[in-house]
Amino acid sequence: MWNCRIWCYLCHTIFYTIVNLQQYTKEFSYNLKLAYPIILGMLGHTLIGIVDNIMVGKLGAAELAAVSLGNSFIFIAISLGIGFSTAITPIIAQADAEKDNIKIRSAFHHGLFLCGILGLTLFGVIVLAKPLMYYMGQPDEVIALAKPYIDWVAFSLIPMVIYQGYKQFADGLSMTKYSMYAIIMANVVHVVLNYLLIYGIWFFPRMGIIGAALGTVISRIMMVVFMHIILSKNEKLTAYFQNFSFQELKKSMLKKIIGLGLPSAMQMFFEVALFTAAIWLSGSLGKISQAANQIALSLASATFMFAMGLSVTAMIRVSNQKGLKDYKKLLVVARSIFLLAIIIEVVFAIGFVLFHQFLPHLFLNMENSALLVDNEEVIAIAAKLLLVAAVFQISDGIQVVVLGALRGLQDxxxxxxxxxAAYWVVGFPVSYYLGKHTDLKATGIWIGLLAGLTVAAVFLYIRFNYLTKKMIKEATVETAI
Structure with a gap:
């Protein structure tokens, strides 16, 4: 009799789990349909940096470290630009669900205006911030190479942030393929220009890392031009591009976008600044550790873009359900994206573990005997970092998709x-102590990253769970009344 009860209980549990999972897994198809263009677009952004690292890495560890140091400044600015621009998407996605075309137009114009101002501001700030490199304990030869590189890549922030205004507008309308097309075009241009300008192919001068910077600038300008043309020529979107006037700008919409954009920018800034601090800490250990850190970070960033794409998908779909006021469906949609992100990141984690010794070789010229000793040391350190990255990218994936869902709720x-708190009260102190005061060195720095990301993932999910349960409860009470 007891055996029968136990079997009945087990069967009931298994059946409930399968049914419960099915409500999430049936959303996978639409999630991926919406997410894959975003993921490819995000990978395109990362690929620009990876191409720079691979091509510059062939010049030597000092050049690779200089690009790493220069990009550490640029990454901070990009994080602020991308984070701020994400405020446009949930406003437009919710308005789209509500069929409010006037609100969509207003959010687009105000958002694009603010992105233009922000791009110019970030360019100026980064150029003025260059002297900070002298206070970071970086090698002199690396600083000398990084200074002119920063000037050019900082200028690319202007078209980069303006592009984000167009992208977030299209994403909010669930038209996620347009940014993918723009990024593919930009990467083709970037690879060709890098090859010609870094190494001095054909009649082009050999410009080294400055050639990589110019390739980035030109490709990002073309990206904005392409995005404007392809969106404005779409019949469904034509009305949003006509008769723009500064007189249309209203304080209420500017205030709304800034109110959502600034905290979102700071969220992304806190994480990117933590990784930037890891670059600086690695640089203080020497050019070998900094080059190894850059290799591992490039690979981890590439896989992280899959979670970033799902984060935008969560923001779009949660905003849509919020506009429809279907909070139970909202919870199912969000959890389906969380589950999908975990599965994908676990697959990448396994890949990092299996190929941690092989992947660093892609970034270095092992045929150059003069660089062989340095490169072998870089590979040894980078391989250890990839083992830590295998674990932390799971936490990283969870925190970013939950963050996207919270942005969809406009929280x-x-x-x-x-x-x-997660990154700077927990993560950075652990990174600093283990990296500077133990034999773990670069590996210890990355263990600190793991700690910060894990704390963020746990508490962001608790916040999301609290808000959605509250919304469902309030909606149930309203219906009952």
């Missing part, structure tokens, strides 16, 4: 405080 202030 940004509390997550801002959570990310600050």
């Amino acid at each position: 940004v202030k509390v997550p801002m405080y959570i990310t600050f």
Whole structure:
């Protein structure tokens, strides 16, 4: 009799779990349909940096370290630009669900205007911030190479952030393929220009890392031009591009976008700044550790783009359900994206473990005997970092998709405080202590990253779970009344 009861209980549990999972897995198809263009677009952004690293890495460890140091400044600025621009998407996605075309047009114009101002501001700030390199304990030869590189890549922030305004507008309307097309075009241009300008192919001068910077600038300008043309020529979107006037700008919409955009920018800034601090800490250990850190970071960033794409998908779909006021469906959609992100990141984690010794070779010229000793040391350190990255990218994937869902709910202030505490109260102190005061060195720095990302993932999910349960409860009470 007891055996029968036990079997009945087990069967009931298994059946409930399968049915419960099915409500999430049936959303996978649409999630991936919406996410894959975003993922490819995100990978395109990362690929620009990876191409720079691979091509510059052939010149030597000092050049690779200089690009790493220069990009550490640029990454901070890009994080602020991308984070701020994400405020446009949930406003437009919710308005799209509500069929409010006037609100869509307003959010697009105001968002694009603010992105233009932000791009110019970030360019100026980065150029003025260059002297900070002298206070970071970086090698002199690396700083000398990084200074002119920063000037050019900082200028590319202007078209980069303006492009984000167009992208977030299209994403909010669930038209996620347009940014993918723009990024593919930009990467083709970037690879060709890098090859010609870095190495001095054909009649082009050999410009080294400055050639990589110019390739980035030109490709990003073309990206904005392409995005404007392809969106404005779409019949469904033509009305949003006509008769723009500065007189249309209203304080209320500017205030709304800034109110959502600034905390979102700070959320992304806190995480990117933590990784940037890891670059600086690695640089203080020497050019070998910094080059190894850059290799591992490039690979981890590439896989992270899959989670970033799902994060935008979560933001779009949660915003849509919020506009429809279907909070139970909202919860199912969000959890389906969380589950999908975990599965994908686990697959990448296994890949990093299996190929941690092989992957660093892609970034270095092992045929150059003069660089062989340095390169072998870089590979040894990078291989260890990839083992840590295998674990932390699971936490990283979870925190970013939950953050996307919270942005879809237009809940940004509390997550801002959570990310600050996770990364700078937990993550950075661990990185600093283990990296500077133990034999773990670069590996210890990355263990600190793992700690910060894990704390962020746990508390952001607790926040999301609290808000959605509250929304469902309030909606149930309203229906009952």
